[in-house]
Amino acid sequence: MLNLKKTMAMLGTTLMLLQGVPGLFMPNNKAEAASYDPAVQELMSRPYPRVGGNQWHTTPDGSFSAGDSANKINFAAKYLDFVSLNRAGGNMNDLFLDFHQSTHDPSKGLLKTRNDIYNAASAVSRRVYVLAYHNMSDVWYYQSTNVFPNENFWMKPDGQNIGTWDYMDKHNLWYRGSTNVIVPYPGYSNTQRRMWDSRKAEVQEYWAQHAKGITDQGFDGVFSDNWLRSGFAGNDQAGIQSGWNTVGERFKQIAPNKILLGNSPPFGAFTSRDISMLEDRIDDVATGDKSVAGYFSYSDQAATQGQVCFDTYWDEDRGPFDTFRVPMNLLTDNVLGLTLNTKQGHSLDHQRVVIEKLGKIGYPKGPRYRANGVLQRDFDLGKAIVNDTSSSVTVSLPAGVYKNLDGAQVNSVTLSPFRGVVLKKDGNVTPPPPPPPTSQGPAAPSELAVTGVSKGATSGNYYVNLTWKDNSNNETGFEILQSVNSTNNFQVAKTPAANGTSYGINLGSTPTTGTYYYKIVAVNASGKSQASNTVTAQIGEVTPTPQPPVAPTGLSVNITRATAGNYVANLSWTDNSNNESGFKVLQSVNSPSSFQQAQAVGANAGSTSIDLGLNPQSGTYYYQVIAANNAGDSQPSNTANAIIQISNVPAAPSELAVTGVSRGATSGNYYVNLTWKDNSNNETGFEILQSINSINNFQVAKTPAANGTSYGINLGSTPTTGTYYYKIVAVNADGKSEASNTVTAQIGEVTPPPTQQPPAVPTGLATMIGKDTAGNNVIILTWQDNSNNEQGFNLYLSNSATGGFTKVATFGPGQTIVVHNVGSAASGTSFYYQVKSFNAGGESASSNTASGAIN
Structure with missing residues (x-):
């Protein structure tokens, strides 16, 4: 050959x-040459054609939305090698599979469909792999308790019954483009579908754990949709795509025997997928990348990445199924994909007849x-x-x-x-x-260091001297990568031999002056290792120190009300700088000097809007804008202001007092007699609030008329004994005042206040080492919440496993995962952690001690 x-x-x-x-x-x-991941190796060892079902939609009861479920189940059992299932039919879509009934209830949803296919395939001595749909780039608005308040969300992040939309919103994990505005999925608004920031470690871990939670129910993998190559707004498309690939890598780490299908053509940035996808990426009129040659090119590129290529049929206008699409598929090793309905509205029947006649034609x-x-x-x-x-x-x-x-x-x-x-x-x-x-690729070198920059006495050549630790026993050599005055242009500079741990790079006698960046990889016939740490060396004159940007000018502001009634401050300014990394928008209310940052805006922006809510404080809102970069902040812009005048709620009553507790001579009823000072001239009445034996359960007890300053509250003849708490507010059509002071009255025997016990101790504290998208070291901590009455958790840190723990952070109730950014901590640094839960009764005992060491 x-x-x-x-x-x-x-x-x-x-x-x-x-x-x-x-x-x-x-x-x-x-x-x-194709060598596949073990998760798909058996699938790809089957006779041709290998056939898959592409996004077969199911309903909440576990049947197919296209109808005729029994025949489709039997067809899948006999002829399909795998099928991906969507929860997108009936009265409840669930395209991120948050709902318990979608994947965790064997009598409903995808799990029922999967079981039906498994049982039917087993009856004819076959195995059909079943994948669950799981979007990669974004989430729909209905994955939220706002849409389904009574739904059971199976993952329960933070210990709460919330969906993925809620979790991303709560932790501010949405992807924001260069204008600092949440980016919607292309073709939708950001109230319908939002893209999350896949560059963040918390998003990566959430997605991977969510997908594993689904596959743990017995699914053979996930069909992760929308690995887009282009078409979304923002200024870091490459970073978002890299984040998707990292998500896939993390999923394969924690679910190594599960299949990861990612819906986009083979693409160099996406190496973590087992299966890539050509969704109608072929046309019998040979146009663009949908030509026959383009189809073969994509198919062959998948093989070079060790990926299965899934070739799906949906648009009949791109060529007939039997006389074009099937023969073309068999000229490759692609899996042939079938849809329940074509774009033209035709059912599976035509495809099914061809597949049944064809059967298998061997290898x-x-x-x-x-x-x-x-x-x-x-x-x-x-x-x-x-x-x-x-x-x-x-x-x-x-x-x-x-x-x-x-x-x-x-x-x-x-x-x-x-x-x-x-x-x-x-x-x-x-x-x-x-x-x-x-074959196995080599382990990555580590501890790369610059031991010195020297100059030859005779030649005058400059040398950068490097050392590193060789962690592999199977490399055939190394590649030293160099980038000059940039971290984005690494090229192979030298290729030291195997087993080396040092090298001097000759830069010649007149090298470019500035900062030289270096990293090193080990190589063998199977590929390259991950890169080592990055180090720098200074040659000649150092690149000039960056300067802060020039201040913006011409700031103006006007305040409007949105359709929903919330107040919005709309700002615009002139950007006078060409080197800012973004802007800081400063705000001060009723003072032209007490500014606080209200918003961060991306580079090159000249306007933004700030949502002030439905009931902002009345007064004058002052604004300034500052341009910023790594060198510092510019001077503030001019100050602009606008006034908000909210409708006038009444002033709060004061000096509330209990003048006595009396009992009617005839009725035997108890009365609590109150007086207060009326500080308002525009109330339409008052509300007296009462709470019995607790300061946490105030209810409206009485509503005295306007201008009153006293009232006797009738408690009846047999009131609950104990401590009665009271406060009062003034009301009018614009709202309610703040509450007055709180007073108490004793009725009969006083009920002793309950004593709250400290919550149960958290357990199972564990750590995982990683890096964020900026290359900073992060330690991800997780633990088991064993209490139902904590008010939160305290995180303790020490540099010793035996003591010296100091509280460094406090988190809300239900939290069970935290990312600790340790920045550029030196290799070998160890961090020791403990977690305690707390409430009004005090702290629990310490959890176990968990440690994380920076490699």
Whole structure:
């Protein structure tokens, strides 16, 4: 085979004249080299065609939204190799699978459908892999208690019954573009679908754990939709895409035997997927990247990344299923994808008839090749032929060998332009040999350091001297990567031999002055390791120190009311700088000098809006804008102001007092007699608030008329004994005043206040080391919340496992995960942690001690 390829390369275009020679195989066919993740290896060892179901929608009761569920279940059991299921039908969509009934109730949703497919496949001695739909880039608004307040959300992040939308909102994890505005999924508003910030470690961990929680219910993997390559707003598309890939890596770490399908074509940035996807990425009119050549290029690129390629059929206008899409698929090693309904509204039936007639045609005898002017590929039990030219072609076949899918014998076929055929024949199926064991890439070097910058006494050449720790025993060498005056342009500078731990890089006698950045990777035949830490060396004159940006000017503000009634401050200014990384918007209420930062805005902006809420404080709102970068802040802009005048609620009453507790001589009723000072001239009345034996349960007890200053509250003849708490507010059409002081009255025996016990101690404290998108070291802490009455948790930190713990942070109730950013802590630094829960009764005992060491 290798000699034949060399011969082909030498003959060049002359070979194109040699028609009808089966030995002339097309190059770059992935059948020769694909090595798949173990999670999909068995799937890809099956006879051709390998067939998958693409996003088959189910309803809450576990049936298919397209109807005819029993027949679809039986078809899947007999002919599909895997199927992905969506919860997108009936009266409740759930495209992120937050609802317990979608994936955790065997009588409903996806879990019921999965069980039905499993049972039907088992009855015919087959295994069908079932994947659950799980979006990668964004979440819908209905994954929220705001939409489904009574729904059971199975994951319960932070110990609360909330959905993914709520969690992202609560922790401010939405993706905000250069204007600092939440970015919606393309084609939607950010009240319908929002993209989360996949660069954040908390998002990455949440998604991976959420997906694992679904697959733990017995699903074979996840169909993660919308690995977009382009089309969304913002200024860090590459960072968001890298975050998606990191999410996939994390999922494969914690669920290594589960399948990860990511819906986008093969793409160099996405290396963590087991299966990539060509969603109608082919057209029989050969346009753009949907051409036949583009289809083969994508298919082969997937193989070079060790990924299965899922080729789905939805748009019938891109070519007929039986005479174009199926033959084209069999010229590759792609999985053929079927949809319940096509774009044109046709059901699965047409696809099903073709698949049932075709059955399995065994394994390919080799890659696709060109013979008789057309593309062909031979199988144990058949042949696929595609005419990819603009003229009709007749292909002669051996007499008496091949039959069409209806069983009629054919000795030749005439194919129109961009049409094909699949033929069957008798024979024996010969499975290919198993793939060789996967080679292992080398471990990454570490502890890279610059030991000095020297200059040759004779040559005058500059040398950067590096040392590192070699952590691998199977590298064939190293690559030292260098970038000058930038961290974004690393190139291979030198390639030291295996087992080395030092190298001097010769920069010549007149190197570019500035900052040189270095990192190193180990390499072998299986690939490259992760990069080491990055180090720097200064050569000659150092790049000038960055200067703070120039101050903005021309700031103006006006305050409007939105449709929902909230007040919005709309600011605009002139950006006079070309080096800011963003802007700080400062706000002060009723003072032109007490400014606090109200908002951060991205670079190159000239306007923003600040939501002040429904009931902001009345008065004058002052604003300034500052430009900022790593060198510091600019001077403030001019000060702009606008006035908010809220309708006048009454002033609060004061000097509330109990003048006595009396009892009626005839009725026997108890009365609590109150007096207060009326400080308002516009109330329409008062509300006396009462709480018995508690200061936490105030209810309106009486509503005295306007201008009153005393009232006797009738408690009846047999009131609850104990302490009665009172306070009073003034009311009018614009709202209620603040409450007065609180007073008490004793009725009968006083009930002793309950004594609250400290909450139960948290357990299972654990750590995980990682990095955020800026390269900072982070330690992720998780623990088990064993209490139902804590007011929160205190986190303690020490540099010793035996003592010296200091409280460093406090978190709210239900929190069970925290990310500690330890910045550029030195390698070998260890951090020791303990967690305690607390409430009004005090702190619990300490949890176990967990440690994290920076590598």
